[in-house]
Amino acid sequence: MGIRLHKMPEVENPVLIAGWPGIGNIGIIAVDTLRGMVSAEEFGEIEPWDFFYPKKVLIRNGELTDLEFPTNKFYFKRTERKDLIFFIGEEQPAQAGRAYAEGKKAYQMANLVLDVALKSGCRRVYTSGAAVAPIHHTVRPRVWAVPNNESLVEEVRSYENTILMSDIEGRGGQGNITGLNGLLLGVAKRRGMEAICVMGEIPIYLQGIPLPYPKASRSVLEVLTAALGIRIEMEGIDELVQSSEREIERLYEMFPSEIKEQLDKLKYVTYAKPTEPEPITEEDKKRILEDIDKFFKKEPKED
16 A cells, blocks of 8 residues: 655645545536646556455456556646645545545545645645535535634635635534545644635535536635636636536426425525524425435336
């Protein structure tokens, strides 16, 4: 188990940006889009053997010739404002039956990622994921943020279209981040590194549907590029957003009218203060999710 580096990047005080698949693939779309837009160069990877089962075996002329594993790669790019290191994992090292990384393997991977970051001179880390929120898919997703150091709180509050998870009404200043996106923040704190997780909002009724949600990835990208002082063209992700929205609208039109009537209330959710009535109650949210779950589990009717 370990790290395989093809070369050490020539960077100065870089920032690490890490992403893995998750709900709506919001984080990994944002991170991989940024990597592609700055033309970052691959320089290493984490060896997969102790973390993953093979995705498939390769057979040629009747003979098994190779095993194919999920990739977990490092990239770097020097820019005028800030040097960057990217870590992009195709999969999180999950326990059996779990969707997200946890336990010994997850902790080992988090430390390996930070080993490379520290060796490169990195002192700050960004991770990215999804924030399931009571919003409608037609509204602009906000970005929820969690820093691992009190000194970062005011900086995070200055980011446009961003709110601290602990500032959201009704959460009691609490929250949790599943998988490596959250674990990396904690391990970074223990190793003396600043870290911030930025999470794009996804509507509660899309969280269990296997569709990407690049609309939230775009919000995350806006925050990351502003924080890093980097300008990129958004045309590529805008095309993804438009394609995704067409697919979501087609799905939305399939919902029974009584479900859509409830979902339409989410267009007016504004994170009201406790003294203000919310357009949708916790009971409404629970019923919406139950109705959508039943809708997708319906057996197809016979002709």
